Amino acid sequence: MKCAGSETMSKKEIPAYNPAEIEPKWQQKWETDGLYHADIDPNQEKFYALTMLPYPSGDLHIGHWYAISPSDARARFKRMQGYNVMFPMGFDAFGLPAENAAIKRNIHPKQWTYKNIDNMRKQLRSMGTMIDWRREAVSADPKYYKWTQWFFVKLFKHGLAYHKMSPVDWCPNCNTTLAREQVWGEDRHCERCETPVIKKNLDQWFFRTTKYADELLKFDTIDWPEQVQTLQTNWIGRSEGASVTFRTEAGDDLKVFTTRPDTLWGATFMVLAPEHPLVKKITTPEQWNTVQGYIDEALRQTDIQREATDKEKTGVFTGGYAINPVTDERIPIWIADYVLMTYGTGAIMAVPAHDQRDFEFARKYDLEIRVVIQPDDKDEIVSGDMATAIPAKGRMVNSGALTGTPGDQAFEQIIAYLEKKGTGYRDVNYRLRDWLISRQRYWGAPIPMIHCPKCGAVPVPEEQLPILLPDDVEWKPTGESPLKLHPTWRKTTCPECGGPAERETDTMDTFMCSSWYHLRYLSPDYADGPFDPKEYDYWMPVDLYTGGIEHATMHLIYTRFFHKAMRDIGVTKGDEPMAALRNQGMVLGEDSEKMSKSRGNVISPDKLVQAYGADAVRAYLMFFARWELGAPWNSSGIDGTMRWLRRVWSMVLQPGQGQADQDTIRGLRRKVHQTVIQLTRDFENLQFNTTISGLMELLNEMVKAKQKGAWGSEAWDEAIDIYLRLLAPIAPHISEELWAALGKPYSVHTQTWPEADEEAAAEEEITLIVQVNGKLRDRIIVPAGISQEDAKAKALASDKVTRYLAGKEPRKVVVVPGRLVNIVL
RNA sequence: GCCGAAGUGGCGGAACUGGCAGACGCGCGCGACUCAAACUCGCGUUCCCUUACGGGAUUGUGGGUUCAAUUCCCACCUUCGGCACCA
Numbered sequence: 001m002k003c004a005g006s007e008t009m010s011k012k013e014i015p016a017y018n019p020a021e022i023e024p025k026w027q028q029k030w031e032t033d034g035l036y037h038a039d040i041d042p043n044q045e046k047f048y049a050l051t052m053l054p055y056p057s058g059d060l061h062i063g064h065w066y067a068i069s070p071s072d073a074r075a076r077f078k079r080m081q082g083y084n085v086m087f088p089m090g091f092d093a094f095g096l097p098a099e100n101a102a103i104k105r106n107i108h109p110k111q112w113t114y115k116n117i118d119n120m121r122k123q124l125r126s127m128g129t130m131i132d133w134r135r136e137a138v139s140a141d142p143k144y145y146k147w148t149q150w151f152f153v154k155l156f157k158h159g160l161a162y163h164k165m166s167p168v169d170w171c172p173n174c175n176t177t178l179a180r181e182q183v184w185g186e187d188r189h190c191e192r193c194e195t196p197v198i199k200k201n202l203d204q205w206f207f208r209t210t211k212y213a214d215e216l217l218k219f220d221t222i223d224w225p226e227q228v229q230t231l232q233t234n235w236i237g238r239s240e241g242a243s244v245t246f247r248t249e250a251g252d253d254l255k256v257f258t259t260r261p262d263t264l265w266g267a268t269f270m271v272l273a274p275e276h277p278l279v280k281k282i283t284t285p286e287q288w289n290t291v292q293g294y295i296d297e298a299l300r301q302t303d304i305q306r307e308a309t310d311k312e313k314t315g316v317f318t319g320g321y322a323i324n325p326v327t328d329e330r331i332p333i334w335i336a337d338y339v340l341m342t343y344g345t346g347a348i349m350a351v352p353a354h355d356q357r358d359f360e361f362a363r364k365y366d367l368e369i370r371v372v373i374q375p376d377d378k379d380e381i382v383s384g385d386m387a388t389a390i391p392a393k394g395r396m397v398n399s400g401a402l403t404g405t406p407g408d409q410a411f412e413q414i415i416a417y418l419e420k421k422g423t424g425y426r427d428v429n430y431r432l433r434d435w436l437i438s439r440q441r442y443w444g445a446p447i448p449m450i451h452c453p454k455c456g457a458v459p460v461p462e463e464q465l466p467i468l469l470p471d472d473v474e475w476k477p478t479g480e481s482p483l484k485l486h487p488t489w490r491k492t493t494c495p496e497c498g499g500p501a502e503r504e505t506d507t508m509d510t511f512m513c514s515s516w517y518h519l520r521y522l523s524p525d526y527a528d529g530p531f532d533p534k535e536y537d538y539w540m541p542v543d544l545y546t547g548g549i550e551h552a553t554m555h556l557i558y559t560r561f562f563h564k565a566m567r568d569i570g571v572t573k574g575d576e577p578m579a580a581l582r583n584q585g586m587v588l589g590e591d592s593e594k595m596s597k598s599r600g601n602v603i604s605p606d607k608l609v610q611a612y613g614a615d616a617v618r619a620y621l622m623f624f625a626r627w628e629l630g631a632p633w634n635s636s637g638i639d640g641t642m643r644w645l646r647r648v649w650s651m652v653l654q655p656g657q658g659q660a661d662q663d664t665i666r667g668l669r670r671k672v673h674q675t676v677i678q679l680t681r682d683f684e685n686l687q688f689n690t691t692i693s694g695l696m697e698l699l700n701e702m703v704k705a706k707q708k709g710a711w712g713s714e715a716w717d718e719a720i721d722i723y724l725r726l727l728a729p730i731a732p733h734i735s736e737e738l739w740a741a742l743g744k745p746y747s748v749h750t751q752t753w754p755e756a757d758e759e760a761a762a763e764e765e766i767t768l769i770v771q772v773n774g775k776l777r778d779r780i781i782v783p784a785g786i787s788q789e790d791a792k793a794k795a796l797a798s799d800k801v802t803r804y805l806a807g808k809e810p811r812k813v814v815v816v817p818g819r820l821v822n823i824v825l
Numbered sequence: 826g827c828c829g830a831a832g833u834g835g836c837g838g839a840a841c842u843g844g845c846a847g848a849c850g851c852g853c854g855c856g857a858c859u860c861a862a863a864c865u866c867g868c869g870u871u872c873c874c875u876u877a878c879g880g881g882a883u884u885g886u887g888g889g890u891u892c893a894a895u896u897c898c899c900a901c902c903u904u905c906g907g908c909a910c911c912a
Contacts, residue, residue, distance in 0.1 A: 186909080227906090230829055234908060241912085258912060271912090306910095313910080336910095343911045350912090357910055431911055549906080623850070624837060629830095631837060640850050646865090681841075689838070693849035700849090769845050774893045776845060814892050819844055824892050 017649040019613020023733045027125055035747060036130040038086035040538045047083035048539045049075035050518055050578070052547030052555070056091045056098075056116040060123040062595070062603045062621075062633070066587045069618040070627055070688045071546045072129040076729035077683040079130070080753035086539055088521035089124060089131045091117050093140035094444045095510045096174055096192060099475055102443075109443040109475060113140055123606065128614045128732045130749070137520040139513035144520055145445040146466035147530035148513050151566070152448055153459045158569050160208045161437075163449075163457060168436055170200040175477035176440045177204060179509060180433045181235075181554045191554075205447055205506065206434040209561045213238065213430045215575075216560055223580040231552040237431025242415055244349065244424035246270060246322040248333065250282045254322055257344035257429050260354065261418065262410035264326050265399040266372035267349035268362070270333045271315065273341040274298040282333055284319030291316055291335060298337045306337050313338050313361045324349075325423040326400060336361060344429055352389065353381070359389035372398050375407070435558065437509040442475040442482035444507030452494035452501040461495050467503070481505040514555055515562035518542055518577060530571070537573075545578040548586070556581070582686055585630025587621075592632040603633050615731035616642045622688035622730060644696055645734055648727065651703060652720055652738045656711025665715045666764075668705040671698055672719045673761035676754045679726050695726060722754045769820035770795045772804045788815045795821035 030036065051071045054064055072087065079085040098109035105112070117138065124131060137144055155161040168177045169188070173195035182191040189196050209216075213236050219229045241259035248254050254270065272279055274295045283291045294316045298306065305311075315336025324331050338357055339348055352362035352369040362369050369383040375394030393407040396414075405413045418424030438447065446467045448460040460467055470489050475482045483489055483505040494501035516530065522539055523532035563577040588594060589601025596602065608617045620641040625631030660668075675698040682691045702710075702719055710716045720742065728735040728748045739748035763784045768791055770778040778800040782791065792815050795801060801823060812824040 184907095227829065231907060234828060237908090237911065239911070256912080260912080308910090311910085338910045338912095340911070348912045355912070357912080360910095429911080431908090553907085626838075634837065634851065637837070637851050643865095644850085678841090690849080693839070696849055767845075771844085771893075774844095774891095779845075812892060814844090816844055816893090820893090822844080822892050 014650065014653040017646050017734070019615060019733065020610070022737045023126070023128065023614050026733050026736050027128060030747070030749075031125075031133075033747075035749060036087070036132050037134065038084060038088075038132045040535065041084050042538070044084040045082070046539055047075070047078045047085045047544075048518075048542045049078065049085055049087045050521075050542045050545045051087075051089070052545075052551070053090045053092050053514065053517055054120065055095060056093055056113055056120055058116045058119065060120055060127075060605055062587050062605050062608075065127065065605045065617065066621050066627075066630070067547060067584055068124070068129065069127055070584070070622050070686070071544075072127070072131075073618065073622060073688065073729040074544070074546075074683060074686060076130055076732065076749065077753065079749070080725070080729065080751060082752065085130075086132060086135070086521075087130050088135040088137075089129070089133070090135075090137035090517055090521060090524075091120070091139065092510060092514050092517070093117065093138045094145075094507075094513055096176070096441060096443070099441060099443045099477070103476060108471065110140070110471065113443075126606075126609055126614055127618065130732075135521045135524055137517055137524045139445075139510070139517060140443075142466045142468055143525070143527075145469075145513065147520070148445045148508065148516070149448040149460070149465050149467060150462060150530060151516060151562075151571075152508065152512070153462060153465070154569050154571065155207060155565060156449070156459050158565075160211065160565050161205060162208065163203055163205045163438075165201060165203045167199045167201050168204055169197040170202075171195055171197050174441075175479050177202060177436060177438055179436045179511070179554075181435075181557070202438075204436055204438040205449075205504075206436055207561070207565075209435045209557070210430060210432055212561050212564050213432050214428075215564055216432075216557065222576045222578065224578075225549075225581060225583060227549065228552045228556060228581060228583065231549075232557055235432065235553040235557065239429045239431075241427060241429065242418060242424050243345075243427040244325065244418060246325060246349065248278075248282055248320060248322045249330070250278075250320050252278055252281055254278065254333075254347055255345050256347050256349045257427060258349060260351065261414045261424065262393075262396060262399075262402075262405075263351040263354045263372055264324070264349070264414060264418075265396075265402075266351040266353050266370045267324055267331065268352060268368040268370055269331050269350045270322050271339045271348050271350050271358075271361070272318075272333065272335045273339040273346040274335050274337055275341040276335070276339075276346045278347075279318065279335055282318050282320035287317060287319035291318055294335060301337075313357065313364060315361060315365070317365075325418075325421070332367070334361075334365070342433070343431070353383055353386065354389055354391055356389040356391065359386070370398065372396060373407075373410075435509075435561070437512055438506040439509055440479065440481045440506055441477065442469070442473055442507065444510060445469075445513060446483065447504040447506050447508055449504040450492055450494060450501045451504065452497060452499060454499055455494055455496045455501075457504075458494055458496050458501070464495075469507075481507070483507070511555055511558050512562075515559045516566075518545075518559075519572070540572075541574055541576060542578040543580060545581045546584060547581075549583040582628065584627050585625065587625075587630055588632040590633050590635060608638065612638055612642050613645075613733070615734050616645055619645065619692055619730050623692040625689065627686060627688050641692075644692075644699065645731060647699055647703070648723070649734065649738070651699060651706065652724070653741060656706040656709065658709025658711075660705065660708050660710040660713060664705050664708045664710055665713060668702065668710055668719055669715050669757070669760040670763070671701040672715075672722055673756045673758070675726065676722060676756040677761060680753070680756070683729070691726075691730065695723070695730070698723065698726075724748055725751050725754050766818055768795065770798055770801060771820060771822040772801060773825055774822060777801055777804060784818065786818075788817060791815050791817075791821055795823065 051068050075085050075087040093113050098113045102109040102112050169183045170177050171190040173193045174190060178190060183197050184191050187196050217233055217236055239259050241257055242261035243255055243257050246254045315334045318333045318335060320333045321330040322333055350358040352358040353371045354373055371381045371383050373394045374397045375392045381390055395407055396402050396405040396410050402413055415426050446469060448465060448467050450458045450460060452458050470486055473482050473486050490503045490505055492501055492503050519531045522535035526532045559577055563572055566572040591601050593599055593601060620638040623641060624637050675694050678694045679691050724735045724739050736748050765781050766784050768780045768782045778798045780794055792813050810823045810825055814822040
C-alpha cells in the first residue's frame, strides 16, 4: 500500500530548482561553445527565422519578451527538426527618442543609444534565446548606414527617388515631416507622439512606392495573414475607372478621374479643389473676390476641420464653364473643399443624381440633378423627388447613343466610346502615395545627395560613402535640420562640375533602415556590398517573420516595396522578402489597459526573471494567452507555470519505487507519443499555449504512472527523454540542466525532435458516447476497433438507453465509428 | 458610413475535418502535512433544481440546415482594430 506519508518518508534529498543558478551557467556555456551559430551548410535545409528588431529604448519591455521568446521557441523547434536555423537580432538604432532623451538629459544621442543597446543585449541574453550574436546589426553604425545610403543612391539613379516641393505632414512636437503612413486617426496625429500634424510646404525626398502599387496588391506567393493583406489592400486603395478630359471656355483642358464613367451624361457641373492650379485661370474677374475669399478661408482651416465628413459642404462658383464631352453642354465650374488636391487630379465631374456628395452640393446651390442611371429593381427615378443620390449600377438612360445600355455592360461600353472619341481612357487610381522619407532631425542616416547650383541634385559617388553623421552638432530641434546649422558639414564640392555645392541636410526616415536589416544580418561585416551574395543565396527569403500588426501599412509595405525595387535594380532576387508572416498580439496591463509608465501598469521582465527565472517567464508568456491575440497580464498566473516547472524538476530527479503493471506502462507510452503528435502540430502552427498545456497534461499522467511504480522502467526512461526534448524549445535552461543531470550527452538543444510511435499512441479502448435524440445518455468502454454493428448493439443494450426506449423501436440509429452512437426515437 | 477580427465558467483559454462543450492553468472551496503559516500534496469547482439517484439549461442574441452545431448558413447585438468627402 502506498500513501502520501510513505512517499514522504522515502524521499531522497534533491537540490531545489534554482533558476538563478542554472540559467546564467548554461547561457555562458552556450555562448562559449557557439551552440547557436548558424553557418551556411549546403547539405542542410535552411530556415531563416526573423523577429522584428527592437528600437533601443533602454529596457526590454514585456512586449519584447512576448514577441521574441515564443519566436525563439519556434526557431528552436525547427532546429531540432533538422533545419539549419538562423535566428538573428539587431537594433533599429536611429530615431527620434534618442534625440528627445538626449535633449532632456543633455547627453549625446549616440551615447544614449549605445548604452541602451548594451543593456538590451544583456536582457536578451538573460532570456535564453538562440540568437546568433555574430550576425547582430545596428542601423546607426556607419558600416550599416553606409549601405542604407548606397541603397538611396541606387533608388535615385533608377528614378525611384525624387524630390519635390509639396505640402507635407509636419509634426510640431517632433519637429519633422512624417510619411502619410505615420499620420494616424481621425484627428491626423503623429504616430509616435500623438500630436496632431499640420501642413508645411517643403522640398522633400520621396520614394516612388506608387510605381509598385499593383504588385504590392499581389499576395499569392506569400503566406501572410489575411488581416495584413486586407490592411495593405485597403491602404493601397486601387480604384478602377476612367480619366476624362473636359475642355474649358478659358482654354485649358480639365482632366478628371471617375470610377463611374457610365454616369458621364449626368455630369452637370465640375468641382476643383481650392488649391487646384487652374483655379486662377478659370475664375472670371467678377467672381475673383468671392473665390479668393473662399480659398483663404480653406487654407486657414486645418486638414481636420476641412476633412470632417459631417461638415456641411461649401463651395463657390468660379464663373467659368467647361464643356461636357458627351453632351457638349456648358456646365459651371465650382471650387469646394470636399474635393481633395491629393487624390486623383484634384478635380471632379459632379454627377449629383448618382453621387451623394455631389447631390448634397447640388441641392444646396441649386444645380441641375439629371438622372442617367435606372437600376432595374427600382421604380423610375424622378430627379425632383430624390431624397438621396442613387449610386447603384443600372441601365443607362438619357445618355445619348448609349441610352439603354444594361448596367453590367455600361462600364465597358462607355470606356470604348470615350477611347474612340479620344476624350477619355480606362485608368486606375490609388490611395497610396509616394513614401516621404526626409526627416528634419539629426539622429538618422544623412541623405547622400549634393545640391549644386549648376548641376542640381547630384548623388554622392558610391566610393565616398558613407556620409558620416558629424558628432559635434547642436541636435536641438528648431524645425530646421540640425545638420544645416553645422558650421562646415554642409559645404562640399559638386561631384560633377567640381564647383562649390551643399549637402542635403535632411536625414532618412528610420523605416528606410529597417527595410533591409534582414539583409544585413546575412553578413553584418561585409564590406564589398550591403550583403554577401553567397549568404543571400543560401538564407533568403526569410522563412518566418514575426512581429506586431501595427506595422501592416508601414514597415511591412516599405520592406516589400524595397525588395521589389532592389530586385528590378538587380540587387535582390525573388519577388518577396518574407515568405511567411505571423503577428503576435499585445500584452496589456493587469487593468486591461495598454501598458504605459503614466498608468503605472508596466510589468518589468527583469523583476520577473529575478523572481521566477527566464524559463518560467518564457513558458508563461507562451501559455497565458493565444499568441496572436495577446491578453491582460495576470500576476498569479505565472505561479502556476513556476509550479509546473518545479514539478517537472522533481519528477525527473526524485526516484520512485515499485513495479508497474503492463497497463500502466502501455498507458504511459500512449500518452507520451500522443503528446509528441500534439506538440509537433501545435509548434508548427504557432499554437504555443497548447504546447504548454500538452506538457502539463503529460506531466500529470507521468506523475500518476510514477505512483503506480513506473519509475525506472524502460518506458519511464523513454518518457523522460522525450519530455525533456519536448520541453527544450520552451524552457531551454531547465531542460538542459535535467538532461545533464541524467548523464545524457550535451546538449539537449542539439538533439532531434522526438518522432511519434503511431502504434504506441493508438488507443486500444475508447469511450463510446451513447446519445438518445442527440443528448448524452451513457458512456461505454469498448475496444477501439469495434464494428458498427457491435457498437449499435452495445448502445441499444445499455440500461440507460432501454429506459428511454421504453420498448419502442428507434426510428434511426446513427453510428460514427470510434466516436458515438445516436439513437433517434 | 465602409473594411476586417473577435464574442465559450469568476478569469486566461481548450475542442485537429459537424460528433462527450469547458482540456490545461489561475482563482476559489474542502482535506492532508504543520504548534501555526507558507510551500507541497489530495479531492472538488459552468449554472439551476434535487438529501441523493437523477434531471434541465448552456458557447453574444434570434432564426435555419442536420440524427447531431462553439464549428455550416441568414439576420441582429457588443467589443476591438483599420480607413474615412478617395471622386
